[in-house]
Each structure stands twice: as structure tokens, then as C-alpha cells.
Amino acid sequence: MKKHNFSAGPSILPRVAIEKTAQAILDFNGLGLSILEISHRSKDFEQVLHQARQLFVELLGIPSGYHVLFLGGGARLQFAMIPFNLMKSKAVYVNTGVWATGALKEAKMFGEILEIRSNVPNFTTLPTDYEIDPTADYVHITTNNTIYGTQLKKDIDSPIPVIADASSDILSRPIDVSKYGIIYGGAQKNCGPAGVTFVIVREDLLGKVDHKIPTMLDYRVHIEHGSMYNTPPVLPIYTMMETLIWLKQLGGIQKIQQLNEEKASILYKEIDENPLFVGTANVIDRSLMNICFVMDKKFKELEEDFVIFAKERGCVGIKGHKLVGGFRASTYNALPKESVIALVDAMREFAKLKA
């Protein structure tokens, strides 16, 4: 049975990227060697790193003055790297969920934090109409909140550099990179497997703090060495490159945005119309990447049953995060529309049986 993979991350990847990775593991570029056992300084791998970087630049329209880094350690290591590299005295953190809270807590080790959050509890709603202190060093935002299913669907205006954790919606919609100081994220949602973190960084922001920065946490070191200061995560970078090639061949960011909007609208429409299900996020803040919903309170006891029912129809990974409960369908770039339709069909069938 075909699996419809709604996992929140690590998550579905284009089949072609998976197949090319398996091939490169058996024999990379016809070298008679696996990509797992060649030097990261070989021409063949340097070409992979170069191409992955170029595809980021091309797909997102990254202007000059920015560098694209591919690092190990996870996006969570960035929670410390950002204040290490940028914080002189204080920073603004827009707190929109678990990951934003994690970034904020880490930054408190380095200086004063001005927190902005919505008055609506439980992170179901994004804050609006806030002012950003122009004397702070930077403002940190999380563009998409995987756990609560909210998404900031436009670039914000800010008098200070905007640092964005875009782990779960990078490359899903056009962004104006010039409005950001740093855009970073784990690859394992929308652009690759676990093990590599992308960092798009505006070089002129760096080198302005007084404290010492551990070498591996200093963006300038990684810029200077082109992400090769130490052995990079070779295989995750390769699969990411193949995922970016797939995205380019599909038609790039405009095309994927259209497909993502279409998938999300099909699923949200069903959530809103089906008597069993209720969306959890504030409607205008709804994410196009992580679609969170629960059973209407009259049917609460059916939640486990529906997870099983959907799984029997090939829909896997739809159990909601424990903080929200219910269901979460992650509809990242690589998820085909047919998977959304399969889930909608399961929701309808289940409603016929139970409502």
C-alpha cells in the first residue's frame, strides 16, 4: 500500500531525491566508491556543496552580501550561535511557540531579552501590531510554528535586523531575503534529511560583538572556509542538493507556493466542513505547512480511532504533538496533492461512519 507521509520532521522527501541518494551510496558519480566513503575535499563532493549553495541562491533570489552555510549541530545550535555572533546588549524575541521559546531562553544567557507575544493563550494566534525596539541588536522570529500550526506568511518590516528560524517553511513560498539578517533552519522539514542546518547570513552584521566566540560557533569562520572548516555532513548535504534540484525542475518557489496553497486549502476546507473536526489555529494565522486539528468535543473519544483509521488507508504521521493533541498533517513541499486527497477521503469516510 502506498504510504502518505504527513510526518512533521524528519519528513517526506521527493522520491527522486531518495532514489538518487540510494544510488550515490552504492556508487557515487561512477567512481566505484560510495558517497559515504569519499573525502569531503574531493572534487566530486565540492561540486555537490557548490551546487547546493547555488540552488539556494537561485531558488530564493539571495542577493549579494549574503552567504549560504551548511552546518552540523542542528537548528537548535543556532539558538546559541545567533546571540554569540550578534548580541551586544539586548534583543527582541517574538515568541510564537515552543521553538521560539527555546531560542529566547538560550539568548537570555547573553543579554536582555524583550519578549513579544500574543495575548491569546496557547500560541494559537500570532501577535500583531507590536513595535520593535529600534535600539535592540536584532529581532528573532519563527516564520512557521510546527507544533501549533501557525505561520507568518509575509516578511516583517523592522528597524533592526530580522533573524528568522525558517526550519519548517523555507523554500515553500517566496521571501524577500534582503529584509533579513539571518535565515536559518534544520533541513529535515522542507529541504533535506536530518543532520544539516542551512544558515543564510548577511556578512556585514558580523564581527561587531566584544565577547569571544568559540571557533565552531563563529559564522565568520564558516564563511571563510565555505562550510568546510570541519568535515561537513556529506550525505545530508547531498540529499538536500537533490531535493533542491527537484524543486527547481518542478518550477521553483512560485510553483511550489501555488501547490502548497492548493493542498492546504483542500485540507482546511474539509476541516471546516466536516462535522467531526475543528482547526486549532487562528484562521488568518493558519500554516500552509503544518495543519493542526482536533476532534470536535462531542467526538473527543474518537481521536485514537481516527489515527488508526487513517493509517489503514496509508496516511501516517498524523498524530498531533502532545502539547496540542489531535492531529497534525504536515504538508511540506514534497507531499503530493494525492496524499492530501487520501486524508480528506479518510476524514469523510470516518464522518459517514461516526457522525
Add this chain to the structure above:
Amino acid sequence: MKKHNFSAGPSILPRVAIEKTAQAILDFNGLGLSILEISHRSKDFEQVLHQARQLFVELLGIPSGYHVLFLGGGARLQFAMIPFNLMKSKAVYVNTGVWATGALKEAKMFGEILEIRSNVPNFTTLPTDYEIDPTADYVHITTNNTIYGTQLKKDIDSPIPVIADASSDILSRPIDVSKYGIIYGGAQKNCGPAGVTFVIVREDLLGKVDHKIPTMLDYRVHIEHGSMYNTPPVLPIYTMMETLIWLKQLGGIQKIQQLNEEKASILYKEIDENPLFVGTANVIDRSLMNICFVMDKKFKELEEDFVIFAKERGCVGIKGHKLVGGFRASTYNALPKESVIALVDAMREFAKLKA
């Protein structure tokens, strides 16, 4: 033509680990999903993590009181993590090469460093008969020096905790783990592909420093979360697990030590007997993992020729590091004896033609 892969790292892996990885990428455990696209919190991956950890414990005989962590960020990130977690005021660093120097330089950010090194220049000889200041917080050693081809082939006695970078000889010979505070290394030499770092850490050493530790750099956080505080490098951990299974099935550490000694002795014998070649490391310090040699000075101009000559016979990755020049044959666990024989044959043939 069969390739004989002498790369210094990332380096040769057992063919069975490569084939199982390719299979898990196409369909993991018959789930109908790739290992690249499943949740790291799925039972199937948790089992991988557990098994990799257990195999480390079993193969190395790790006693209780120690934890085995699998982290991202590279062994180089450990250069900062070690002083962050352990340094109160001063530490001893035994400087035996480029990587040891890197660890030492990083630690200077955190306190006073007492450096021990050999009087012999160019790191061809390991220091001996040194005293370790018993009032220092720890002593850092590098068990095998990939670039210079020297190896400390026994566990040292120390009045303070021994912290060992064992990136390039872990699992190649028995060690008495109880004589170490921390043993760490990148997997990409002897136990897996690039992208994962193992850390074997004695828990009672932790929590004794006064300064704050960034969350992702705090060993206690990773211990508490069983290497799942953040999304771990899933695929590199899987391939590492398959490599450890291969090692266990082969007969474990005693058996691999015997094979490694045999391979190294065949190659060193040829270096010592062949009129064209000269070993670079002090004989008693010679590494069983990275065998460094150059052309005798009478034949210096033939070095490039020999690299090509060997490559034509399938022997790849033998060019020496630029700091030493000449040749480096890395003979890690997964390199079969037949590859060493192929290289020795090439050396003999070349000598017949040129000497």
C-alpha cells in the same frame, strides 16, 4: 576495476553497511518509507539509536557510570564543549599534531593551558616521560594523529581525568575505558560516515564548573535526553550502527586489532625494505591507522608519478597531507588486507621500473 580506498576520512566503510544503508534509504524496515523521511521519535529509529549505543558499550566494554552520546556538529565542536563542561581554571594538553593544536587553541578561551609536546620538530615523534600536573582539571590527548601518522598505542596513566580525541583509532584496538573521563571523535574514520560524533562521557565529571554552558553544548542535557534533545543525524547514526554490527560479527575488537596489526606490518615492512620509500613517523610511534611515507630524497621527483601509478592499479586516496607530503595510506578497520597487498604490489612494481 576494484577500488582500494585509502582515504584518511571520510573513509572506507564495510560494503555490507553501505548496502544496508542504500536499502534503508529506499525502504526502511519494510515500512514503505525511507529512513530519511521518518520521525526520529519513531520506534524504528529509537531502536537504531539504542542498538548503536549498546554496540559501543559491548565492543569497547564501557563500564557503568559512562554514557554514550551521538551528536551533530563534528568532533571539532568538542574542542569547545570539553572546556565548557570541564574547565575550572587550567588543563593539560598533550600536543601531538594539527588536531591536538586545534583543541588546545580552543581551550585557551576558557583558562590556562599547560602544553606538553615532544622536542622533536614536525610532530613525527610522540612526547614521553612527561609529568601531568595533578592540580589541573584534565589532560587532553589525541590517541592517533591522522596527519603525521603517529599513534599512542596504550592507555596513559594520569592523576587527573584523561580526555581523548580518538576520532581516527576508536574501535581499532582494545582500550580500558575506565582510565578515561571522555573519549570522543568524529565517526567518519573508523565507525561511520561524516555527520555524527560519538562522545563517551563519565557522568560524575559533569556539573562542576561555575560558568554557564549553552544548552546544546552541555553534555548533561544530551545525557538526560538520550542524544534526542534535538533531531539527531539519523542517517549517519544508522550507517554507524551497521558498521558496528559488521565489526561485532567479524569478531570484535580483539579480532580487528589483529587484522589491523597484520595490515600495518605488511605495509611498514615494504616501506622499510623498498629502496624508493621512507617512513616519516618515529618507528615506535608509528600509527596502525594512517601510514605516512615519502619518496627517498634521491627519487623525490617521482612522487606525483607514483600517485598516478597506484591509482591506475585501483589504489586511491594515498596522497599525503600537504603538511607532510608524500603518501598516506589510511588502513582503517574496513580496509581489507587485499587492498594493502595491492598497494605493496604497486610499490614493488614501481621500484622495479624506477630504482
